[in-house]
Amino acid sequence: xxxxxxTVFEKEVVLNILKEVTEETLHDQxxxxxxxxxxxxxxxxKSTKKLVALGKPFKYVVTCVxxxxxxxxxxxxxxxxxxxxxxxxxxxxxxxxxxxxxxTTCFALAI
Amino acid sequence: MDFEGExxxxxxxEEVRQLVEELVNSSLSTAVYTHSKxxxxxxxxxxxxxxRLAALNKPFKYVVTCMxxxxxGGATHTAHTCFWDAETDGFTKxxxxxxxxxxxxxxxxxxx
Numbered sequence: 001x002x003x004x005x006x007t008v009f010e011k012e013v014v015l016n017i018l019k020e021v022t023e024e025t026l027h028d029q030x031x032x033x034x035x036x037x038x039x040x041x042x043x044x045x046k047s048t049k050k051l052v053a054l055g056k057p058f059k060y061v062v063t064c065v066x067x068x069x070x071x072x073x074x075x076x077x078x079x080x081x082x083x084x085x086x087x088x089x090x091x092x093x094x095x096x097x098x099x100x101x102x103x104t105t106c107f108a109l110a111i
Numbered sequence: 112m113d114f115e116g117e118x119x120x121x122x123x124x125e126e127v128r129q130l131v132e133e134l135v136n137s138s139l140s141t142a143v144y145t146h147s148k149x150x151x152x153x154x155x156x157x158x159x160x161x162x163r164l165a166a167l168n169k170p171f172k173y174v175v176t177c178m179x180x181x182x183x184g185g186a187t188h189t190a191h192t193c194f195w196d197a198e199t200d201g202f203t204k205x206x207x208x209x210x211x212x213x214x215x216x217x218x219x220x221x222x223x
Contacts, residue, residue, distance in 0.1 A: 036188045044192040052194055059200065061174060061219050063191040074180040074187070075149045079157040081165055082172040089174075107174045109221050 007057055007110050009088030014051065018092040018104045021046045022064075030099045031068045040064050043104055051106065058108040067101040076103060086110035119169060122201030122220040127164070131205045131216050134159050144181050144211040153177045156216060164218070174219040182212050195221055 025043050029035075047062045067074055080089065087109045094102040138152050160175045180187055193202070199222030207214040 031186075033186065036186070040188050040190040044190050048192045048194050059193075059195040059221050061191060061193045061195070061202075063176065063189065063217075065178065065187065065189045067180070067187045068185045070183060070185040072181040072183040072185050073144070073146055073149070074178065075153060076176065076178040077150070077153040077157055078174060078176040079161050080172075080174045081161050082174070087172070105176075107219070109172050109174075 007086050009058070009086060009108050009110075011088055011090050013054070014088075014090040014106050014108065015092060017050045018047055018062075018090060018106055021050065022092055022094065022102055022104045026066075026094070026098070026100065026102060031066075036066055040066055043102075047104065047106065051108070056108075057111045059111060060109075061107045062104070064102065064104045069099060069101055074101065076105075078105070078107075080107065082109055120199050120222055122171065122199065122203075122222070124201055124203045126167075127218050127220065128203040128205055130163050131160055131203065131218060134163070135205055135207045135214060135216055139207055139209070139212075139214055142209075142212070144179075149179050153179060156214075160216070160218065164220075169220075170223045171220040172223060173221075176217050178215045180213050182208065182210065187213070189215065191217075193219070 043064045044062050051060050089107045091105040138155050157175050157177050164173045202219045204217040
């Protein structure tokens with residue numbers, strides 16, 4: 001596998017990928033129990049493919065949470081033990097006016 | 112950085128899961144979902160987990176995530192995909208639930 005020389009995490013690029021894939025899969029969709037499983041797998045897999053296609057020497061973990069909007073509170077947090085110089089994370093949260101709550105996160109760790 | 116037990120290069124799912132279970136239960140076992148306290152609980156769980164993982168002194172980088180949501184019967188779906196080295200890397204999760212909340216804690220360990 002060929003890698004570019006860049007080993008620094010580029011947050012903007014990754015965030016854009018997460019945003020594009022999430023919006024492409026879920027824009028204008030309302031919560032549908034039968035389809036959620038497929039949506040969530042699609043978001044994770046498509047994001048991972050696009051990230052790998054950047055050709056950088058990173059391991060990736062992509063997580064996605066989809067929640068029905070019914071007034072329940074949800075908090076997520078993460079903490080990482082890694083190399084601050086090269087590793088990083090990016091998280092995309094769906095806009096407030098969407099009928100679903102979606103959070104897609106990517107953690108990238110330099111090899 | 113020197114690592115003891117350097118021969119142990121595979122993520123030990125069971126050991127980490129028990130560690131997480133212990134920490135989550137000690138923070139949340141008698142708790143009722145309270146908006147003002149959630150961030151403190153999460154910070155405690157996540158920081159203590161990382162401290163304990165670092166103390167295992169294994170050649171891994173770790174990512175710990177904690178999701179706490181109110182238990183109102185609504186549906187929540189989560190998924191992840193990982194692009195890593197299947198021989199050394201792994202993850203574990205622990206789900207805690209009581210009448211008022213659901214807490215899902217995951218740990219991803221990636222071999223250095």
